[in-house]
Amino acid sequence: MSHLFPTYARWNVTPAKAEGSWLTDQSGDVYLDFTSGIGVSNLGHIPKQVKKAVDKQLQAFWHTSNLFQSPLQEETAKILAEASHLDLVFFCNSGAEANEAAIKLARKSTGRSKIITFLKSFHGRTYATMAATGQEKVKLGFGPMLETFEYVPYNDIEAVKEALDDNTAAVMLEVIQGEGGVNEGNADFLQEVEKLCHENGSLFVIDEIQTGIGRTGKPFAFQHYDLHPDIVSSAKGIANGFPLGAVIGKKELAETFSPGSHGSTFGGNPVALSAAKATLNTIFEDSFLNEVQQKGELLTSLLKEQLSGVEIVKGVKGKGLMIGIELSEEATPYVTAAREEKLLILSAGTNVIRLLPPLTVSEEEISQAVKIIASVLTAKVQIS
Ligand SMILES: Cc1ncc(COP(=O)(O)O)c(C=O)c1O
CATH class of the missing domain: 3.40.640.10 (Type I PLP-dependent aspartate aminotransferase-like (Major domain))
Known part of the structure; x- marks a missing residue:
């Protein structure tokens, strides 16, 4: 039995090490981390x-x-x-x-x-x-x-x-x-x-x-x-x-x-x-903050482009690298489905997928994440 109070519905991922935007679990699976420890590791893991x-x-x-x-x-x-x-x-x-x-x-x-x-x-x-x-x-x-x-x-x-x-x-x-x-x-x-x-x-x-x-x-x-x-x-x-x-x-x-x-x-x-x-x-350097704005614009525009026409997507919202994808149904099954595709994301409220990538995320990592999100939201997910 676990001796921890069950305050969290924990994911089936046990981190072993992490660097930048990437997290490796104890079984050797490597995840692209768009949670940043819920908006904490803004410079990525171990800057x-x-x-x-x-x-x-x-x-x-x-x-x-x-x-x-x-x-x-x-x-x-x-x-x-x-x-x-x-x-x-x-x-x-x-x-x-x-x-x-x-x-x-x-x-x-x-x-x-x-x-x-x-x-x-x-x-x-x-x-x-x-x-x-x-x-x-x-x-x-x-x-x-x-x-x-x-x-x-x-x-x-x-x-x-x-x-x-x-x-x-x-x-x-x-x-x-x-x-x-x-x-x-x-x-x-x-x-x-x-x-x-x-x-x-x-x-x-x-x-x-x-x-x-x-x-x-x-x-x-x-x-x-x-x-x-x-x-x-x-x-x-x-x-x-x-x-x-x-x-x-x-x-x-x-x-x-x-x-x-x-x-x-x-x-x-x-x-x-x-x-x-x-x-x-x-x-707090201007050049760093400007890059965050640019990356936020890239992430938002790629999401809008690749999610347009996806039935359950109602809209993309947020600012900089704090992004919500509003769905017409519960977000959690899609968060789970993304995790199975090795992308870590969050939900917010009931119907919103929340993305909080590290502010140091690369353009390539942004495109990779958007592809996974688009495929997961397009596929039929069995809601348990
Ligand atoms: C806006 C806001 N205020 C307060 C808190 C509470 O912070 P903590 O969990 O560090 O106590 C959170 C945590 O998610 C938050 O998002």
Whole structure:
């Protein structure tokens, strides 16, 4: 018997080694990996510059606690602050922790308790972030929920206006909902939410855990829409596979997180930080981000071309290298069928195939993946 809680419906693949866009399992089968560990290994598996930085840190020291000075945290925070046009960073270990910190910052700094989030959003699995998530399935059996959140339909500005009140600390959203189905926010809607927040004295919080760190061809996806959030949360790709999260905010929030108000034993761990600094220094280069945009355009156009006329395909959506293929039926059987053809892909929501290839993916790998996806979606798949 397995001694693991069965929280994941695990695939029948046991990784043995991985490099770049490729993963080899213990039986020697080689897979083209368009999952990147669910949007984490943005520079592919074991990128040289990250490995070098981590190896160096492993020789120096592994952990000291946040009571010590940390030039590495200072330098990495500066990179994140400059890239997001914000000021201050708190390091933690995961996306949920970054959102927890964002929620605590918003509530304490405004002295208000309500936070507006959106249907089909996903913000994490802790009590606050599960409650923030606009999907009932995530909360089943875990009630009662923290009564701080009000959920409104995404891209519905009238619903936001109705929900905002004197007690609203923040509106929190993903500019492209990842787990909820690769649902893009409209620029007008997002800009209007920001305006309404600022008029109402509420903070505008953007969850960039899946969309950030170059995934859409900008350091953070909100930068496609001319937005100016007060708080941004980040994790997943930030350290290319080492556990790290960050909440990034305006300098006016400094007092809210004064000494003793928030903390984390492992948050900002030097090994994870060494990986983060090397990762961010590579991804936040303009030339790298431009290539991500070009590869995203190539992937989208090849998918549109090769899937046109395929009966069950309703459309291709997303930005950069965060792509959804919307189907008229459940996506999971097609994800399984692709895996049998040695391509690793994901689903999102019920009907969407989600592609999160490494940002370093080659044009050849993109064409190879599209061919497999087209053949799988064209073939009759037996839905079990
Ligand atoms: C948008 C978003 N927010 C938060 C999270 C939670 O992150 P973690 O699993 O690192 O806690 C996720 C994870 O999928 C996510 O996609």
